[in-house]
Amino acid sequence: xxxxxxxxxxxxxxxxxxxxxxxxxxxxxxxxxxxxxxxxxxxxxxxxxxxxxxxxxxxxxxxxxxxxxxxxxxxxxxxxxxxxxxxxxxxxxxxxxxxxxxxxxxxxxxxxxxxxxxxxxxxxxxxxxxxxxxxxxxxxxxxxxxxxxxxxxxxxxxxxxxxxxxxxxxxx
Numbered sequence: 001x002x003x004x005x006x007x008x009x010x011x012x013x014x015x016x017x018x019x020x021x022x023x024x025x026x027x028x029x030x031x032x033x034x035x036x037x038x039x040x041x042x043x044x045x046x047x048x049x050x051x052x053x054x055x056x057x058x059x060x061x062x063x064x065x066x067x068x069x070x071x072x073x074x075x076x077x078x079x080x081x082x083x084x085x086x087x088x089x090x091x092x093x094x095x096x097x098x099x100x101x102x103x104x105x106x107x108x109x110x111x112x113x114x115x116x117x118x119x120x121x122x123x124x125x126x127x128x129x130x131x132x133x134x135x136x137x138x139x140x141x142x143x144x145x146x147x148x149x150x151x152x153x154x155x156x157x158x159x160x161x162x163x164x165x166x167x168x169x170x171x172x
Contacts, residue, residue, distance in 0.1 A: 007080045011048035012036025013088040014067045015059070016131055020108040023117070024056050027103045031118040034085065035106065044149055049086045057097035057106035061088040065143035067130055072121055087130070087143050 012034040015022040023032045035056040039048035046063040053061045063086035072081040097106035109117065111131050114124035133142040 006078070007082060008038065009045075010036055010038055010081055010083040011045045011052065012083055012085045013049045013053045013061055013063055014085055014127065014130065015053065015061055015088050015090060016134060017090065017108050019111050019131070019135075021111060021114070021127060021131065022053075022057060022059070022097060023107060023109050023119070025105040025107065027105060029118075031120045032109070033120050036083065036085075045084050046086060046146060046148065049084075049088065053088065055100055056104050058100045059094050059097050059106075060091040062091050063088040063146070065140065066146050067143050068126060070121060070123065086146065087134070087139065 013022070013036060014034060022035060024035050025032050035053040036049060037052040037055075039045060040051075043051070049063045050061060053059060065087045067085045067087040070083045070085060072079075072083075074080070097108065099105050111128055114127060117124070130139070130142055133139045
């Protein structure tokens with residue numbers, strides 16, 4: 001099966017601070033996005049989200065779990081984007097975000113103001129729901145584990161399992 005050549009993989013971070021979320025305003029278009037971008041060759045998805053957040057906001061974060069995966073398909077067979085969105089926490093004492101890249105203005109935005117923003121993609125409801133789950137202690141029930149790089153060289157004589165299964169216990 002051929003892999004499509006128009007699929008872009010992105011990695012983003014959802015960072016909450018109290019009842020606020022870290023967003024980046026793109027000056028040219030005026031819209032708001034989660035901090036994130038495209039992984040570099042050999043870079044893990046979590047490392048990409050960490051680097052992009054630092055580059056776009058000046059803040060150090062630690063991606064922990066997958067908040068959600070979103071997909072955007074252009075109306076005409078154009079760009080197809082798949083974005084792994086990590087739930088991330090601030091690392092240590094952090095100053096306010098600052099503009100580390102031209103044309104980008106990061107800010108912690110109150111969750112109550114998300115509906116007023118031109119948020120791209122339009123995920124304000126998902127972000128508010130995730131924030132509520134995180135603030136009530138049910139956040140991990142709304143996220144998925146990030147397993148990272150699981151590649152290991154095969155040992156001589158090792159059989160390849162035909163099916164990999166695992167069980168995940170979620171809190172009620």
